[in-house]
Amino acid sequence: MRLPELVPDPVELPAHLAELRAEVRSFLDAERAAGAWTPRADVWLSGWDPGFSRRLGERGWLGMTIPVEYGGHGRSALERYVVTEELLAAGAPVAAHWIADRQIGPSLLRFGTEEQRTAFLPGIARGEIYFGIGMSEPDSGSDLASVRTRAERVDGGWELTGTKVWTSGAHRAHAFFALVRTSPPDEANRHAGLSQLLVELDRPGIEIRPIPLLTGAHHFNEVRFDRVFIPDSRVFGEIGHGWAQVTGELAFERSGPERFLSTYPLLAALVGELTAQDGVDAGTRRRIGALVTRVWTLRNMSLAVAGALESGAAPELAAALVKDLGTRYENEIIDAARLLCAVPPDPGAEGGFARLLADSVLHAPGFTLRGGTNEVLRGIVARGMGLR
Numbered sequence: 065m066r067l068p069e070l071v072p073d074p075v076e077l078p079a080h081l082a083e084l085r086a087e088v089r090s091f092l093d094a095e096r097a098a099g100a101w102t103p104r105a106d107v108w109l110s111g112w113d114p115g116f117s118r119r120l121g122e123r124g125w126l127g128m129t130i131p132v133e134y135g136g137h138g139r140s141a142l143e144r145y146v147v148t149e150e151l152l153a154a155g156a157p158v159a160a161h162w163i164a165d166r167q168i169g170p171s172l173l174r175f176g177t178e179e180q181r182t183a184f185l186p187g188i189a190r191g192e193i194y195f196g197i198g199m200s201e202p203d204s205g206s207d208l209a210s211v212r213t214r215a216e217r218v219d220g221g222w223e224l225t226g227t228k229v230w231t232s233g234a235h236r237a238h239a240f241f242a243l244v245r246t247s248p249p250d251e252a253n254r255h256a257g258l259s260q261l262l263v264e265l266d267r268p269g270i271e272i273r274p275i276p277l278l279t280g281a282h283h284f285n286e287v288r289f290d291r292v293f294i295p296d297s298r299v300f301g302e303i304g305h306g307w308a309q310v311t312g313e314l315a316f317e318r319s320g321p322e323r324f325l326s327t328y329p330l331l332a333a334l335v336g337e338l339t340a341q342d343g344v345d346a347g348t349r350r351r352i353g354a355l356v357t358r359v360w361t362l363r364n365m366s367l368a369v370a371g372a373l374e375s376g377a378a379p380e381l382a383a384a385l386v387k388d389l390g391t392r393y394e395n396e397i398i399d400a401a402r403l404l405c406a407v408p409p410d411p412g413a414e415g416g417f418a419r420l421l422a423d424s425v426l427h428a429p430g431f432t433l434r435g436g437t438n439e440v441l442r443g444i445v446a447r448g449m450g451l452r
């Protein structure tokens with residue numbers, strides 16, 4: 065039996081990208097020094113700061129891979145990779161633009177109409193238009209084929225009725241792509257009859273209700289549609305092709321550096337705390353060394369996926385693997401921080417190790433769930449290897 069490639073060909077970052085990295089670092093240093101934000105853990109879910117997103121947009125660091133004619137910068141996926149990993153490693157507040165920049169831009173380029181591209185891409189690249197993800201529903205998370213939100217054909221468009229859930233940032237985003245049923249379920253082909261609609265979240269008939277996190281903070285939502293009219297101009301891609309479109313989107317969603325860097329600011333702070341102590345024992349040094357080695361390996365795997373995406377491939381198997389390994393690693397940083405450092409977590413602290421630890425612990429339950437649970441991802445990898 066010939067096993068499929070689990071990781072695409074390795075990618076070496078071209079030397080000239082060191083210049084871009086240095087530029088991003090000095091921008092972030094200046095922002096931090098000016099007190100514009102404090103490094104936090106899990107910033108791509110919780111660090112919502114439109115001002116920061118706009119400043120990135122002004123620098124040309126959003127919509128980097130979007131062509132210039134749509135307001136983007138026509139740069140490579142690897143240049144974008146360098147910028148995003150620097151932002152995450154610094155714990156900068158990137159949540160407002162994250163989903164729009166990561167997956168909506170590429171999806172609009174792939175499946176959007178010319179009018180949709182012109183309407184949304186320039187604002188995404190400026191850091192002014194934000195999107196959510198409208199996939200999950202009550203009883204439909206891992207098994208997305210079972211979504212029940214339905215769109216019925218009406219004059220000039222579609223009428224939407226149903227409920228989406230766990231929708232990060234919907235209360236502040238301008239729009240999301242809703243995965244909906246446009247024809248009745250067919251048990252013989254569960255992936256048929258699904259479509260995507262681009263839903264602007266200020267339309268009449270939409271109710272957005274908060275679902276607080278363990279921290280008490282409001283990031284999640286339940287989004288209800290009561291006969292919401294969606295014009296034909298907001299059909300995304302082809303009616304009936306929703307499943308193929310969504311699975312393509314998931315490759316972008318699962319493989320990025322956010323899947324192993326949510327708690328990187330905590331690792332950096334832990335190293336800072338340990339170096340400030342007199343004499344760190346060999347066991348502690350070994351444990352930190354192992355964590356640093358692992359992050360480097362994960363980074364190389366994720367970079368290989370970014371390289372494959374750049375060349376037009378859809379490395380879904382490798383993306384699933386990076387997400388499974390990466391999100392487990394994020395939790396191991398928290399375990400190490402709790403064991404190796406005597407500073408207790410403090411959710412009320414302004415910043416620093418105690419606050420990063422508290423944020424990380426309280427956000428950790430979501431790491432292995434969001435974007436598809438690890439059990440399901442392992443099922444995808446097993447199927448890809450011909451094991452099930």
Ligand SMILES: Cc1cc2nc3c(=O)[nH]c(=O)nc-3n(C[C@H](O)[C@H](O)[C@H](O)COP(=O)(O)OP(=O)(O)OC[C@H]3O[C@@H](n4cnc5c(N)ncnc54)[C@H](O)[C@@H]3O)c2cc1C
Pocket residue numbers: 109196197198199200201203204205206207229230231232233429430431433434435436437438439440443
């Ligand atoms: C922080 C966070 C942010 C999120 N943001 C969004 C968002 O913005 N938009 C959005 O649409 N969704 C979002 N989600 C939802 C997320 O994608 C779902 O929670 C996830 O897909 C799991 O679905 P579920 O919660 O319905 O669990 P279920 O599918 O009910 O799964 C429950 C358990 O059963 C296991 N399981 C299910 N099927 C199988 C199987 N075939 N084999 C083995 N085990 C299985 C799962 O692994 C899990 O442990 C977010 C979730 C989190 C935690």
